[in-house]
Amino acid sequence: AVHTRDQVELPPPTIDNRLTVHPLWTEIDRISTEQMQAAFEGVGGEIGWQLFAEEGDMRMYRRKAYGAIGVQDSYSLDNISPGYAKNLKSQEMEVDGMVMDPLKAMHKVRGVSAREMCHYFFNPRYRYEWETTLETMTIVEEVSSDAMVFHQTFKRIWPASQRDALFWSHVRAAPGNTYAVINHSTTNQEYPPNSGACIRLFVTVCLACRSSYPAGEEPTRENITTSIAYCSTVNPGGWAPAGVLRAVYKREYPKFLKRFTGYVAEQCRDKPLAI
Ligand code: 6CM
Numbered sequence: 001a002v003h004t005r006d007q008v009e010l011p012p013p014t015i016d017n018r019l020t021v022h023p024l025w026t027e028i029d030r031i032s033t034e035q036m037q038a039a040f041e042g043v044g045g046e047i048g049w050q051l052f053a054e055e056g057d058m059r060m061y062r063r064k065a066y067g068a069i070g071v072q073d074s075y076s077l078d079n080i081s082p083g084y085a086k087n088l089k090s091q092e093m094e095v096d097g098m099v100m101d102p103l104k105a106m107h108k109v110r111g112v113s114a115r116e117m118c119h120y121f122f123n124p125r126y127r128y129e130w131e132t133t134l135e136t137m138t139i140v141e142e143v144s145s146d147a148m149v150f151h152q153t154f155k156r157i158w159p160a161s162q163r164d165a166l167f168w169s170h171v172r173a174a175p176g177n178t179y180a181v182i183n184h185s186t187t188n189q190e191y192p193p194n195s196g197a198c199i200r201l202f203v204t205v206c207l208a209c210r211s212s213y214p215a216g217e218e219p220t221r222e223n224i225t226t227s228i229a230y231c232s233t234v235n236p237g238g239w240a241p242a243g244v245l246r247a248v249y250k251r252e253y254p255k256f257l258k259r260f261t262g263y264v265a266e267q268c269r270d271k272p273l274a275i
Contacts, residue, residue, distance in 0.1 A: 009145075011179055014173065019170070024147070028184075032206075039206045059107075059143060102232070103253055105230040105231075109264070114178055117209045117261075122169060124274075133155055151164065151191050164198035165203055178275070181205075183203060203230065206232075211227075212225055
């Protein structure tokens with residue numbers, strides 16, 4: 001009985017009708033489908049992705065440019081000679097001089113389901129408990145049980161200006177014990193960009209999760225494993241020092257994924273498994 005509130009708010013197994021009649025629906029459906037497909041495409045050993053962090057079952061990759069010239073880690077390329085810098089620049093994902101490295105992380109977590117993972121990522125009630133870069137979060141619109149619009153401000157990182165973001169967030173099920181949350185920047189007249197102290201950043205994030213358990217067995221906390229693919233592309237929206245940004249990402253993404261998955265495992269420990 002204690003957990004009833006949580007159970008009813010779990011991500012729905014089918015798309016909420018209220019979402020399909022909302023003006024954002026076409027965009028949400030298209031981007032979510034694309035993002036989920038891309039999330040489950042492999043990265044290990046494949047061209048184009050470079051491993052930059054590894055710990056236990058967690059692996060993090062950033063998009064690697066083609067035609068590498070023997071540089072292992074462009075997060076530490078700030079002190080290289082100008083001649084090299086010119087060559088190296090073309091290898092990094094920059095748009096108008098701004099770092100836009102797409103990131104992809106893979107992880108495995110035992111004892112929680114894909115649906116539970118996505119519940120804690122999507123539901124704003126828990127966000128301050130695991131999201132360490134967050135300063136404020138406002139619910140701009142509750143579209144449906146599976147879609148919301150958020151405004152968030154992030155902690156300022158010296159020497160850059162503070163950032164904010166306005167994005168829709170959608171949670172959905174897919175065949176094969178799969179759930180995903182997709183976040184993507186949007187606009188709203190009541191939240192105009194670059195109007196206060198913050199520079200608006202643009203984000204596309206997908207947390208895709210797939211559970212598995214031994215064939216012929218019922219899923220339990222003891223036998224379930226959930227594979228996670230987390231993809232993120234952040235456009236900082238205005239100038240920020242590339243070296244600082246890459247250093248922040250390198251530090252913050254592993255911290256986020258470890259903290260978030262640990263948090264969900266801890267929250268679920270004494271609750272009945274929700275598949
Ligand atoms: O995906 C994550 N969190 C979600 C819920 O908050 C949501 C957030 C997306 C925004 C990600 C942007 C983070 C950038 C924060 C630093 C901004 C400083 C810019 C200037 C620095 C020079 O999808 C987890 C996000 C984990 C981020 C490390």
